[in-house]
Amino acid sequence: MQDNGIQVFNIPAGPGSQEEGDMVLDYMKMPSEMNTYDIPMLPEAKDVERCPEAVKAMDQLQQMLDNYKPGSVTQSVALDAMPEADLDLLNQVLGEGEVSIVITGDQEIKIQETVMAGVWRLRCLNAEGEVTSECLEVADIPASVRAYAFEGSYALNLQDEEMPADLLNAPSVLAEIADVCQSFNGVAPEQPHVINLSLLPFSPDDHAYLAKRTGTGGVTILSRGYGNCRITSTQVNGLWRVQYFNSTDQLILDTLEITDIPAVACAATEDLEDSSERLVEIREVLI
Known part of the structure; x- marks a missing residue:
């Protein structure tokens, strides 16, 4: 009777069996702390x-x-x-x-x-x-935040503007901002309009041009919880830059919001x- 069995080869596995060379397994640091409510030390x-x-x-x-x-x-x-x-x-x-x-x-x-x-x-x-x-x-949110967030803001006008040729997605993002902000009148919409820059190919030139065209407004908000959230008003009416950082201060989410005040800042x-x-x-x- 002919043996048609499949040969089994013993391949070493486990610690020391792989040639690592210069490769190093590097994990992203996990959040190490979170701000929570502590009962204040009450006076006598x-x-x-x-x-x-x-x-x-x-x-x-x-x-x-x-x-x-x-x-x-x-x-x-x-x-x-x-x-x-x-x-x-x-x-x-x-x-x-x-x-x-x-x-x-x-x-x-x-x-x-x-x-x-x-x-x-x-x-x-x-x-x-x-x-x-x-x-x-x-x-x-304090009344002064709403009062000064977009003081001196302007409408974003892209007509007849020649943009740098090496930009990737900044032109389309600016066009979307201009279109949505036309209907913004300072009243909170049912849902904010959010543009997630983290999901788009965005070069350093894109970021620089976007920052130049939208400017920086008069309100900066820092919300510290599980990591940090930095919220900055722009000079375009209704437009906020909302950036989320983990506890090691790495940017994990970069967004634009068109609303009166981003909900993350409000009680x-x-x-x-x-x-x-x-x-x-x-x-x-x-x-």
Whole structure:
């Protein structure tokens, strides 16, 4: 009887069986940390008793959080005349949250979200960098962001413009921006118009030309959570540059959004409700 079996060859496998040469297996670094909500270190009851203005401000914040709905008129609590001890106590209670905003222009405004989403600390600075006024504001996004984001913006006009011949996709992206922005009137659309640059062949010349034609606006927003999100207004009405970075500061998503304010920067209804509940708990402990 003839043996028609298939021969089996013993091929070495496992550690040391492959010739690696100069090849190195290199994995992208995994995110190492994530910003989360931590309950602030609350002051002692005796310190609270000595700071009635801070207690009054927290009462006002509670009323505003309970009544505010996203899209309604923002409300604020002035801090200019508050005694230093009261202000320090209030700072201790509110802490710093994930979103920071800088507004440049005739007057610089620095904005920091507190640990309670939807409660913002605003500082107006003069030309010497001195604080001229400050307040707390309850809003999905501070009113000054909407007011100054596209101040001095212009309509993108590409007619009769000769573009560099070596561009890849910048011309088509600019044409899409010009078309969509024509209908933008500063009112939030049901869905923002998003252009994902990460999915397009985009050369350094494309990026440079796009930045030159759209310009840089007066509002920069940094949202720190699982990685960072940098949001910058442009000089084209309604157009934002939204870039996502991982925890090792590598750009992982590069987009353009045509909307009033990108949703990632705003406190949602659920966030505001949660902040109201947190403040109730804090006040119950302190007062």
